Amino acid sequence: MVLEIGSISHKTLLSPTFQAFCPVLRWAILRFTAARINEALELRIKDVYKDAVRKIPLDEVVFRQETRKGKDKHHTVPICSELRVRLKDYTPSTNPEDYLFPGLDGRLSYEGALVYLKKSARKVGLDNKKIVTHCGRRSCITELSRKGTDLRTIQAVSGHASIANLQRYIELDPDRTKNALEKIFS
Numbered sequence: 001m002v003l004e005i006g007s008i009s010h011k012t013l014l015s016p017t018f019q020a021f022c023p024v025l026r027w028a029i030l031r032f033t034a035a036r037i038n039e040a041l042e043l044r045i046k047d048v049y050k051d052a053v054r055k056i057p058l059d060e061v062v063f064r065q066e067t068r069k070g071k072d073k074h075h076t077v078p079i080c081s082e083l084r085v086r087l088k089d090y091t092p093s094t095n096p097e098d099y100l101f102p103g104l105d106g107r108l109s110y111e112g113a114l115v116y117l118k119k120s121a122r123k124v125g126l127d128n129k130k131i132v133t134h135c136g137r138r139s140c141i142t143e144l145s146r147k148g149t150d151l152r153t154i155q156a157v158s159g160h161a162s163i164a165n166l167q168r169y170i171e172l173d174p175d176r177t178k179n180a181l182e183k184i185f186s
Contacts, residue, residue, distance in 0.1 A: 023116050026101055026108075028086040030136025033061050033077040034144075034158040037114075037133035041107050042067035046096035048079075048087060053094050057087040063159070075159040141169040146176065 029040045045052045047062040060076040061083075079087070092100060099107040114133055121131040137158070144154045151163050160166040 023101075023120070025086050025090045026113065026116070027120075027136060028083050029061070029100075030133070031140055032080050032083040034137045034140040034154075035061075035063065035077070036137060037110060039063045039067050041099070041101055041110065041113060043100040044096065045092050045094075045098050045100055048100055049092060049096070052092045052096065055088050055090070055092070057084055077157055077159075138169050138171070141166065142171045145170045146173060 026040060029035055029043070030037065033040075042064070043061070047064065048057060050056045050058050057079050060078045063075045063077070065074045092098075093102065101108040101113070103109055103112055110133070117131060117133060141154055141158055144157065145151075151166065155163060155166050158166060158169070160169075
């Protein structure tokens with residue numbers, strides 16, 4: 001069975017075809033850090049790169065306090081190997097204060113990011129699917145859960161203030177539920 005994230009399969013979101021069309025680094029930040037789109041769009045070069053000229057990433061992405069939804073402190077997420085590859089492939093501005101995802105007047109807007117995402121989805125045949133900017137966040141959280149990561153660790157990655165809010169993001173996998181019961185009663 002292919003796990004569904006909303007109405008989009010996890011397999012589709014990870015497919016090379018989808019990732020080839022979707023702005024790669026923006027999608028990777030969402031997918032591999034469980035970031036909210038506005039947190040990702042507010043990232044500056046200094047929040048991700050140790051040395052932007054030589055494309056050397058930090059060990060973790062720093063989501064600053066002022067960029068986080070209702071939070072009073074910054075949040076960091078380790079940079080996994082998949083994200084590190086995408087960061088090395090990206091050519092950022094050399095000014096550490098510049099936005100990682102620039103737009104015409106500062107940073108790329110939410111609307112601009114959504115347009116790019118929807119356009120990427122259409123190119124791979126997802127016209128009738130519900131694709132939103134939160135798909136990367138939900139996909140990351142659900143995949144961590146599927147792989148057996150404990151809720152407290154997932155909470156540390158996603159930055160959720162409460163486990164209750166976090167659990168709303170986790171898509172249930174009917175096969176996993178069935179297998180859990182089979183382990184107990186067989």
